[in-house]
Amino acid sequence: MSFWKGKDFLKEILKDFQQMMDDAQDMFRVSCDLIIRDKKKEEGVKDNIYRIDKRINDLERTIRTRIVEHLSLQPEIDLPFSLVLMSVVKDAERLGDYAKNIFGISELTQKPFDRDIYRKLFDDMDTKLTAQFEKTKQAFLESDEQLAHDILNLERNIVRRCDTIVAELANSDMSANKAVCFTLIARYFKRVSAHLANIGSSVILPISDLDFFDEKFRHNHY
Numbered sequence: 725m726s727f728w729k730g731k732d733f734l735k736e737i738l739k740d741f742q743q744m745m746d747d748a749q750d751m752f753r754v755s756c757d758l759i760i761r762d763k764k765k766e767e768g769v770k771d772n773i774y775r776i777d778k779r780i781n782d783l784e785r786t787i788r789t790r791i792v793e794h795l796s797l798q799p800e801i802d803l804p805f806s807l808v809l810m811s812v813v814k815d816a817e818r819l820g821d822y823a824k825n826i827f828g829i830s831e832l833t834q835k836p837f838d839r840d841i842y843r844k845l846f847d848d849m850d851t852k853l854t855a856q857f858e859k860t861k862q863a864f865l866e867s868d869e870q871l872a873h874d875i876l877n878l879e880r881n882i883v884r885r886c887d888t889i890v891a892e893l894a895n896s897d898m899s900a901n902k903a904v905c906f907t908l909i910a911r912y913f914k915r916v917s918a919h920l921a922n923i924g925s926s927v928i929l930p931i932s933d934l935d936f937f938d939e940k941f942r943h944n945h946y
Contacts, residue, residue, distance in 0.1 A: 733794050737809060740783045742861060744816040747776045749857040751823035756850040758830040760842055773827050780820035787813045808926050815919040822912045833905045845889050845906060853916055860920045863927055875924035879917045886914035
């Protein structure tokens, strides 16, 4: 990583990738605040969410274009890291999509949002996921293997809890609106954690295993 960071084309890509992650984290935080903490919906917040999501999409296209152009001139020198970047920028783009989807739940949920039920089901999962964004950026940009393992451990716990929540909701007697909204939260939290773990796992897994850590890595290491 230190070798690649010294190259101008990769420095620009890593800068744009970090911007994608920062934007997705901001979208996630704002969306959770609107639902869970019932913060006042500021004027223009929806337009801002969609504007940031578009910026994430544009940055993904820019990064991919730069990689393709670079490899057309030097197809062998930076191929391994370029393939990793192709993978993780897609995960970053999906993080933006799921953050936007969480925002959408704020428009479906009947008011007032039942924060007591949320806490009973999810505890502080949204806070843990916000922290996971920071850890994922650090793990990737600094090639921190221990931090990458920590991210995968957290992801495993979140996935299990989200699956349990969905099962509990399927057998509950709460209203359809509440059950649907809480199920969507569980689904989107699970996917956010998975995409963060995909990025983190790129530090410790071979290229061929990226996106498949839950099938192979867990079996071998947990």
